[in-house]
Amino acid sequence: MHDISGDSMKQEKTEYDIVIIGAGIVGLTLANALADSRFSVAVIDAQEPGDIKPDQDYELRVSAISRASQQVFINLHAWDGMKQRRISPFEHMHVWDATGSGQIHFDAADLGVDALGHIIENKVVQAALLQQLKHHKNVHWLCPANVNAIECDQHNVITLEDGRILKARLLVGADGANSRVREAAGIELEKAPYKQKGVVCVVESTKHHQYTAWQRFLPTGPLAFLPLPDGRCSIVWSASDEEADRLLALDENAFSHELEQAFEYTLGAVKSVGPRAAFPLIRRHAEHYVKPGVVLIGDAAHTIHPLAGQGANLGVLDAASLAEIIIEAEKQRKDFASYTTLRKFERWRRGENTLMMYSMSGFKNLFSNEAQGLSLVRNFGLNLVNSIGPLKHKFMRHAMGLEGDLPKLARVIGF
Secondary structure: OOOOOHHHHOOOOOEEEEEEEOOOHHHHHHHHHOOOOOOOEEEEOOOOOOOOOOOOOOOOOEEEEEHHHHHHHHHOOOHHHHHHHOOEEEOEEEEEEOOOOOEEEEEHHHHOOOOOEEEEEHHHHHHHHHHHHOOOOOEEEEOOOOEEEEEOOOOOEEEEOOOOEEEEEEEEEOOOOOOHHHHHOOOOEEEEEEEEEEEEEEEEEOOOOOOEEEEEEEOOEEEEEEEOOOOOEEEEEEEEHHHHHHHHHOOHHHHHHHHHHHOOOOOOOEEEEOOOEEEEEEEEEEOOOEEOOEEEOHHHOEEOOHHHOOHHHHHHHHHHHHHHHHHHHHHOOOOOOOHHHHHHHHHHHHHHHHHHHHHHHHHHHHHOOOOHHHHHHHHHHHHHHHHOHHHHHHHHHHHOOOOOOOOHHHOOOOO
């Protein structure tokens, strides 16, 4: 791959088979999946992902990486780079309802595996993927670079702020929920705010997290404690916009007290709370994932409620699926950027993503409701699933990302 210094960038080619806009987890996964292929690939982002130092504070945004996504990263030779930085496996998941006795507990040992998944900071995933990407000469790294204009037509012209003009046979929008590629392609977006925000921070409790992903469903929204490598937890507290703003405004002692009560002191007292932030929770779904020569993946195509931690995993599977389809098209001497080829990707992933999206919306609506009848139903349902082995295993496989039509890069042998 080209050196990323400014002088060498002036020498880089301006016509590519594939240009990926967005160097987040999803864009970098796709770039690695296309590495060593016959495609010339460019990756563009306004910011270059930073690395994580061992003594650095945890970043606020983490992802619950499923077994399927882990397998993708293993096959892309990026998993070891993540382990060498910092990751936290979770061997158990414990979910319970605040309005009754309903609960369900998942144990990796029941499926004969060492972990159900891993909690990893987004920057760690990006850093490991970027480290691996630098071994591949067919991928050109154009970061940092600001995009000034995008023209989605038969040439897909991308004009950068420094005056460089790039052309792409296939333009990939991996540029997040506010995708400029989606806007330039004229693709409509279905948008449904959950009227909630996710409050995030890192906390230290008096008890160890026991390598468990904890989630309590409150009437106001789910509260998750996710394990970090040093025994602390990353929390995601979903609450109404007004309640989230109130939680952010509390001082540390008051916030700790409310957090302890909301979590029923499950991990004891809260000893310390790091900086807090909040992000709006919105369900988004692009009307189309593709147009001739243009494709959307990850948050550019869809965003869902974080209650099951599946957002990043859906994007990783998007990237792996797209790579599989266009590489196969090229092998068969078909036009990899044609609408016919790209529609295969859309048909494959749209159904999977839609199912997950509406499942999460359904769970959110079911559990964020204090109606007595619904409370009885969901508590009965949690306990029923917890008591029926085959049904419970089915839910576990879904949580691990091992159900559905998986791309080859994500298939875990033995499951």
